[in-house]
Amino acid sequence: MICHPVFLPGDELEHACDQLHDAERRKAECAASESSPGGIGIETETAEELFALTYSDKYKYGKKVWPKGKVIKVYFIDSHPHQNAVLDFAAEWSRHCSIGFAEVNDRRESEVRISFDRTLPSYSMVGTDALRVSKGERTMNLAVMDKGTILHEFGHVLGLLHEHQSPIKGIIQWNVRKVLETFQGPPNYWKPAQIKNQILDRHERESVMGSTYDMRSIMHYSFAKELILTIDGRPPLTSDIPFIEQLSPTDKLVVEKLYGPPGTKPPPPREEPPPSSGEESRGKQQYDITAGEEMKFTFKSDPRHRRQYTIQTVGKEADLSLSLYGPYSEDQFIAAATDGGENGNPRIMQDLLPGRTYHILIRAFAKGGAFSLRISTVIRRFATAMPV
Numbered sequence: 001m002i003c004h005p006v007f008l009p010g011d012e013l014e015h016a017c018d019q020l021h022d023a024e025r026r027k028a029e030c031a032a033s034e035s036s037p038g039g040i041g042i043e044t045e046t047a048e049e050l051f052a053l054t055y056s057d058k059y060k061y062g063k064k065v066w067p068k069g070k071v072i073k074v075y076f077i078d079s080h081p082h083q084n085a086v087l088d089f090a091a092e093w094s095r096h097c098s099i100g101f102a103e104v105n106d107r108r109e110s111e112v113r114i115s116f117d118r119t120l121p122s123y124s125m126v127g128t129d130a131l132r133v134s135k136g137e138r139t140m141n142l143a144v145m146d147k148g149t150i151l152h153e154f155g156h157v158l159g160l161l162h163e164h165q166s167p168i169k170g171i172i173q174w175n176v177r178k179v180l181e182t183f184q185g186p187p188n189y190w191k192p193a194q195i196k197n198q199i200l201d202r203h204e205r206e207s208v209m210g211s212t213y214d215m216r217s218i219m220h221y222s223f224a225k226e227l228i229l230t231i232d233g234r235p236p237l238t239s240d241i242p243f244i245e246q247l248s249p250t251d252k253l254v255v256e257k258l259y260g261p262p263g264t265k266p267p268p269p270r271e272e273p274p275p276s277s278g279e280e281s282r283g284k285q286q287y288d289i290t291a292g293e294e295m296k297f298t299f300k301s302d303p304r305h306r307r308q309y310t311i312q313t314v315g316k317e318a319d320l321s322l323s324l325y326g327p328y329s330e331d332q333f334i335a336a337a338t339d340g341g342e343n344g345n346p347r348i349m350q351d352l353l354p355g356r357t358y359h360i361l362i363r364a365f366a367k368g369g370a371f372s373l374r375i376s377t378v379i380r381r382f383a384t385a386m387p388v
Contacts, residue, residue, distance in 0.1 A: 064127025064159040067294065067363075068259050069266030071100040072157065075110030077138055078117075082145050086114065089150040092247060093158060097255040098264035101154070107135055109333040112157055114140045122149050127159030128365060131321055132338050148245035151218045158255060163220040166213050167202040173229045174200055182227060215241060216248035269294035269361060274375065289318055290368040296361055297373060301327075303355035307377040311360060312347035313339075317369025320362055322346035327356030334358075 090101045112130050115138040122143045130139040183190045225237040274297040313320050323336040337346035
């Protein structure tokens, strides 16, 4: 199992195009019934032994990792007769780490948005890359509704990448010609660039953390044995790599190491007094934030007038997201924005009720640094938008 909790400079948002087709699944399941993955020439080790070989605390925080104890908010864009099974299956991850999943009815509040479009492949954004996607767009598509696919895509939500592209011990040597022939044909019809991105390319070793190669991982595709020449120079496989439908022991261990065991509480955000007047309101006061850290600012809106507020960060060092909550509780979501991963500054423009308390939450992704917070207002005498 490998995952991607640190920033890979210059990377783009990764769509993990993971289309799993019925014909391939039936073939893989037949192969699985004839022989187990442990019987195809790969040495088996305990999950603890596999993981201990390469785990390092320096990869604990990063661009694609959620805060420990986070409950990820999921919104279903369209309906499916079995959509309740999605979060039921996803909860299997939560039994082995501190991350939870909860459905929300307001798209604006969501962090993961799921569609069920059968004309597209199944895919998911990786980790907190989902936060960079417009609230009007999906971050995951489930073309098929089986347990293996759902667990795999939610593995991506947690920041995990494809196991068969591991750069760690267990490197696969592909029969490139056969791989191209197979995936360019039915039912995939992938272009060579897609095949390269989803199968043949290895992740850069410096950008991942995790165990040695785990053939039983839910993040592994199923493959016919003819597509693989060797794994670490061992004899050729004697059976296909089957379609996986459950978490492996190493899958479970990796997410526990990454996010802590169930019940781990998220660290409280560092609370700071907000810019209120004079130089501070124009973004002159600087704050320092580290990667993975959250900071909370609480302020009270002008008691005299209904106003439109513009809340934004100022600075180019940190990679930030910005969320606004209130006024009736600290958990009442209003709006959110990110810097787009392009050294911009997140900004929220919102009409707010007079004399109410609001909360600003700022989170740094892979890159921390100095920033300022700017809060500006305009009196809204004839505004059409309803204040919150």
